[in-house]
Amino acid sequence: MIAIEGNTLSPKEVRLIIEHGSTIGGHSLREHLEAVNIPKALEYIIESARRKRKLGVEDILVLHSLAMRGIDEAEPGRFRSGYVAITGSKYLPPPAYEVPFLVEQLVEHLNSNPFKLDPVELAFKAHLWLVSIHPFRDGNGRVARLLMGLLLLRGGYPPAIIRREHRRRYLSVIEKAQIRLDFKPYYDFMAQELLTTMNTYLIMIRQQSGEDAAVSLAEAAKKYGLDPGYLGLLARRGLLPAIKVGNRWHIRVKDLKTYLAKRRLRRINMDGVNNLVKQEVDDQRASQT
Numbered sequence: 001m002i003a004i005e006g007n008t009l010s011p012k013e014v015r016l017i018i019e020h021g022s023t024i025g026g027h028s029l030r031e032h033l034e035a036v037n038i039p040k041a042l043e044y045i046i047e048s049a050r051r052k053r054k055l056g057v058e059d060i061l062v063l064h065s066l067a068m069r070g071i072d073e074a075e076p077g078r079f080r081s082g083y084v085a086i087t088g089s090k091y092l093p094p095p096a097y098e099v100p101f102l103v104e105q106l107v108e109h110l111n112s113n114p115f116k117l118d119p120v121e122l123a124f125k126a127h128l129w130l131v132s133i134h135p136f137r138d139g140n141g142r143v144a145r146l147l148m149g150l151l152l153l154r155g156g157y158p159p160a161i162i163r164r165e166h167r168r169r170y171l172s173v174i175e176k177a178q179i180r181l182d183f184k185p186y187y188d189f190m191a192q193e194l195l196t197t198m199n200t201y202l203i204m205i206r207q208q209s210g211e212d213a214a215v216s217l218a219e220a221a222k223k224y225g226l227d228p229g230y231l232g233l234l235a236r237r238g239l240l241p242a243i244k245v246g247n248r249w250h251i252r253v254k255d256l257k258t259y260l261a262k263r264r265l266r267r268i269n270m271d272g273v274n275n276l277v278k279q280e281v282d283d284q285r286a287s288q289t
Contacts, residue, residue, distance in 0.1 A: 041066040041146055042159075049153035052238055054111045057103055060130070063146045067139050074138035079103070084134055088171070091178040093134035102133045110151070119155020123148045124190045132178055152194070156235060156244040158201050160194040201243075202250070217242060217249045220256050 044066055048059060065077030079099045086093065094102060106129050113122060127148035134140045149159030162170050166189075173186040217235060221228035234240035235249045240259055242251040 037067050037069050040069070041142075042149075045146055045150040045153060045159070048150055050238070052154065055107050055150075057100075057107050059150075060103060060107070060135070060143065060147065064136050064139055064143045067142045067146065068136075071138070074136065079135050080137045084137065086134065089175050089178075091132070091175055093132065099133060099135045103130075103135055106130060106133065119151060120157060120191070120194065121187075123151035123155070123157075123160075124187055126151055127190070128174065128177055128183075128186060131174060154238070156238075156242070156249065157194065158197055158243060160190065161197045161200075162193055163196070166193070198244075212252060212254065214250045214252050215256075217251060220251055220253075224256070224260065 041063055044062060048055075061077045061079075064074075068074040068076040070076075080096050082096055084093055106126065109129075110122065110126055117125065127144045130147055131140055131144040136143065145159075145162065152159055169189060173189045176182045177186040215223070217231045218228050220226065221231050231240060231242075232249060235242035235244075235251075240251065241255040242249045244250075
């Protein structure tokens with residue numbers, strides 16, 4: 001879940017809104033809209049990660065539009081047009097006229113990755129960079145975390161969850177990076193949050209049963225008589241619906257079975273095409289004799 005700044009809804013209340021469209025007394029319309037918008041934004045980053053295409057400025061605008069839909073004062077999908085100040089921070093974001101260029105510069109850097117950063121470091125860098133540009137009137141942290149989640153998914157990692165109880169420290173390490181250029185506390189904090197997320201995810205998938213249960217690729221390879229190196233290559237290239245937890249790739253049993261079934265179907269289809277071509281060639285030869 002991408003945490004929502006200033007939103008007082010509990011995780012249980014957010015689930016009720018998302019799953020059942022319930023309304024919770026004592027909370028503002030804005031809080032309800034923020035909760036409803038989260039799944040749509042998450043669906044977008046999941047689909048974008050699967051497509052593996054280059055990131056565009058329009059992706060960041062779409063993320064903002066989805067995350068802030070219905071909240072008119074946030075001007076969903078539009079860069080800010082004036083100066084902004086970050087509540088409780090001494091950092092002053094750049095003027096509005098620089099925002100389009102700065103976001104384009106960020107996107108170009110993420111696509112080219114000139115320093116060959118690994119997916120985790122690149123995702124953390126993108127988050128800090130975007131939240132420092134502060135391109136929107138509202139929802140900047142949310143969009144920065146969604147962008148980070150997209151890059152992590154592309155690298156085979158789950159989106160990092162910044163725990164609500166760590167919000168104050170989260171804002172503190174960002175400000176230290178922005179004001180003092182002290183980046184180590186920021187990267188250390190983000191790495192710990194990602195590790196905690198991965199451990200939580202691993203516990204959850206291990207508690208599943210049957211075909212919803214997740215197994216390591218090594219276990220899957222042994223069980224189904226496959227080459228673990230080949231499965232690992234497929235996972236790294238995003239061709240297998242696996243996710244990295246720690247240093248090991250895992251996949252749900254049903255996802256692996258679906259992949260194997262599709263692979264067999266492709267092989268059957270290709271065998272059928274080859275047989276038809278062979279038959280046509282044989283028929284042509286027979287007609288010439």
